[in-house]
Amino acid sequence: HTVRVAVIPGDGVGPEVVSATLPVLRAAAHRAGAEVDTVELDWGGEHYLRTGRAMPPDAVDVLRGFPAVLFGAVGRPDIPDHELIWGLIIGLRQALDLAVNVRPVRSWPGVRTVLREPDGIDLVIVRENTEGEYAGVGGRLHPGSPRELGVEVAVHSRAAIERATRYAFVLARSRRGRVSLVTKSNAMRYGYTLWDAVCAEVAREYPDVEWESVLVDAMAARLVQRPRDLDVLLCGNLFGDILSDLAAVLGGGMGMAPSANLRPDADVPALFEPVHGSAPDIAGLGIANPVACMLSGAMLLDHVGLPEAATAVRDAVAHALRDPSLHPADLGGTATTERFAAAVVAAV
Numbered sequence: 001h002t003v004r005v006a007v008i009p010g011d012g013v014g015p016e017v018v019s020a021t022l023p024v025l026r027a028a029a030h031r032a033g034a035e036v037d038t039v040e041l042d043w044g045g046e047h048y049l050r051t052g053r054a055m056p057p058d059a060v061d062v063l064r065g066f067p068a069v070l071f072g073a074v075g076r077p078d079i080p081d082h083e084l085i086w087g088l089i090i091g092l093r094q095a096l097d098l099a100v101n102v103r104p105v106r107s108w109p110g111v112r113t114v115l116r117e118p119d120g121i122d123l124v125i126v127r128e129n130t131e132g133e134y135a136g137v138g139g140r141l142h143p144g145s146p147r148e149l150g151v152e153v154a155v156h157s158r159a160a161i162e163r164a165t166r167y168a169f170v171l172a173r174s175r176r177g178r179v180s181l182v183t184k185s186n187a188m189r190y191g192y193t194l195w196d197a198v199c200a201e202v203a204r205e206y207p208d209v210e211w212e213s214v215l216v217d218a219m220a221a222r223l224v225q226r227p228r229d230l231d232v233l234l235c236g237n238l239f240g241d242i243l244s245d246l247a248a249v250l251g252g253g254m255g256m257a258p259s260a261n262l263r264p265d266a267d268v269p270a271l272f273e274p275v276h277g278s279a280p281d282i283a284g285l286g287i288a289n290p291v292a293c294m295l296s297g298a299m300l301l302d303h304v305g306l307p308e309a310a311t312a313v314r315d316a317v318a319h320a321l322r323d324p325s326l327h328p329a330d331l332g333g334t335a336t337t338e339r340f341a342a343a344v345v346a347a348v
């Protein structure tokens, strides 16, 4: 069968890691008897400078025709960050109601990290993706005056918490059976106490899954000290964002961490993207690590019903990572994005 994928390369290293990934996905799908048919969309910083918007007004309708979207990254030093982040990626997550952001992190043989050798990490962050601290509620009052205020209101709805929580418990069942809810319900008395309550209710439906509630500051320490014990981390929007960069580094770096934006309860396109941003400090040098994007592509193949192709991508990435001469700069090597990608295609 043919899988239609909308591709948004975006800015900075986005186009570099996306173009390294597409041949891998094509080869893996082909091996599984399928084809990947891509339509490229030129949304992002360039589009913003040309039209005043990061994506066209009918962007959501365009995407609705596809089962899946592969997204690189947005962000340019010459455009205010919030314009592009809200104008594209957060905008799409909210407009398509992509309620759950899934971010797996694992260690890879051959990739050295800051963790002690035998420890390693194998966990999934499940992040509520549409509200919480990123709900977009608030404003700037009395601009320029000494009384100026920036108000940012966090919104936590029972419905959104339940969706993310259910997803986390189902996922934990297919893994090591443990959910760690991450909150700050000691200092924040309304939103995160609701998370604790909803999680306790949902947990009753999954007696085979162990769960705990951990304060985010304690979780930051635990991630560094004993990551091996963690299985599924269930987070609100802000804490999930922060902890996923920390976890990504423990798994080998920002260049290694994939993600999926999903809506489990409806038929909308799912969006797959590396956790990292546009990395302007290395953009254009041809040295970006494409693993995060390739693994996001593997999640995409799983999502569209090609699990064998997804496994082929992961196996080929693992194979290439075992060879230090193929490591890109962020893993301490000298290989270019292209060289690494060619090795992965060959391994597929």
Ligand code: NAI
Binding pocket: 013, 017, 072, 073, 074, 075, 076, 077, 081, 085, 089, 254, 255, 273, 275, 276, 277, 278, 279, 280, 281, 282, 287, 288, 289, 290, 292, 330
């Ligand atoms: P970043 O993730 O782009 O970069 C952080 C560090 O990780 C940099 O040193 C960068 O070189 C490195 N890095 C990131 N991806 C890499 C890769 N594939 N290979 C090797 N090294 C890599 O985060 P930063 O610097 O905070 O943000 C840069 C821009 O990206 C900003 O405009 C920001 O708003 C945007 N951004 C966009 C996101 C998205 O599109 N989903 C997510 C995060 C940031």
Ligand code: MG
Binding pocket: 241, 242, 245, 275
């Ligand atoms: Mg982030």
